[in-house]
Amino acid sequence: MHLCLQKIVYSMNILIAGDSEISLHLARLLYDENHDITLFCPEEQLSGINQDYDVLTYSGDPTSIDDLKNANVKKSDLFITVFLDGRTNLLAAILGKNLGAKKCIAIVNDTEYSVGESRELYKSLGVDYVVCPQKIAAKEITNLIINTAATEIFDFSDKQLSLMLIKLDEKAKVLGKSLNQVARENEDLNFRAVALHRGSKTIIPRGEDVFRKNDMAYVVSKPEGIEYLLELGGKSKFDISNIMIVGGGTVGTLTAKNLQKKYKLKLFELNQERSNRLADELKNTMVINGDAHDVALLEKENIRSMDAVIAVTNNTETNILTSLLAKKYGVRKTIALVENLNYIEISQNIGIDTIINKKLATASYIIRFTMKAEVLSTKCLNGIDAEIFEFAAKAGSPITKKPLKKLKFPSAAIVGGIIRDKKGMIASGDLHIQAGDQVVVFTLPEAFDAVDRMFRT
16 A cells, blocks of 8 residues: 555545556546545556555455455445456446445446446446446547537537537638637627637636637537637538548447448458458448558548548557548548547647547546536547536525626636526626526636536535
């Protein structure tokens, strides 16, 4: 057991068990959030944990009752199991709940465990939530194909508000203008910039901040504001008909199932046996047994005619190179699964339209369970340390006491908009949030707890 010297009072006991980057990423996100964090991982992983983190660490077997007892699982308010082996996570979560953990979350890589009868069975055994990163990734990819102009997009409450990421290039009409100037030139704006990612830094923009070339602008928009928002950002929607998916693993298969009824799909899979199985399973997808590194094969399969290429193999480098090659052939939309967190920022800067990372998406989903306020949804923002939350405003919570401009709202966070009576509204200083509103908040990690307190009763 290792223990850092400093100890402070925390509001939640969280035990994170895992042998992957997700466990460390979760610990980093929760480090400053008034939680008592314990990492339970293999001995060899302990050396990679920064001792500056005020966390307890244990090594052992997550399916061993004695080891779980030693890690004090019975005092856990939240027990999260994120080992690479999903069955290990399920068994560990079942044991953890029966040993006293209040809430248990298990990560699984096989979709079979996270749907229908299987999910309900594991819930009855004590696993409160079964989370499948592949399903989360496939859902994000599907949404990006439907919304072609955005680099990332996430819809709230039946699309009454949307969060969009737009990369500002030389075509953007807002370059050199401040947020105040854009607001003066455009009355009744139906959108609001909630963050700018510039270089390696993310800022919450204020009125005098100026848009610059290569900024990644995160904007919350009402449905009627999207078209004009894209125009100001120098973007335009385009139709997608032909899609190439590279990689027939779980993410590629789920994505094909989501898209094959509406689009013409070609799916590349290197493994012969898997290709044969996919050909039987995906009735409306052309499955090609071949290597996506083979330029001649790509040309033969007419990559130049593709409107989008989705690279989701198990190899990050392959996905990056495939996406860059697709861009060289003129493909307008490229999406790459990038599992190495160190590659995300560089991938965004070399021309790939959208990066998907299962680790970040999974961590984002889990963060909601560390909040005391009611979180309706969360959104993983790839490449930056930030989250977008949709909170339910409750009667008596601080957020409902005064108009926004009179509240002491955290400076590292911003309200983008609300949904009231099933209608989206963009936030302004005069907005007075009411009980029952669904509130969309963009926040940097250091403000997670402060934002959460604004919505607690």
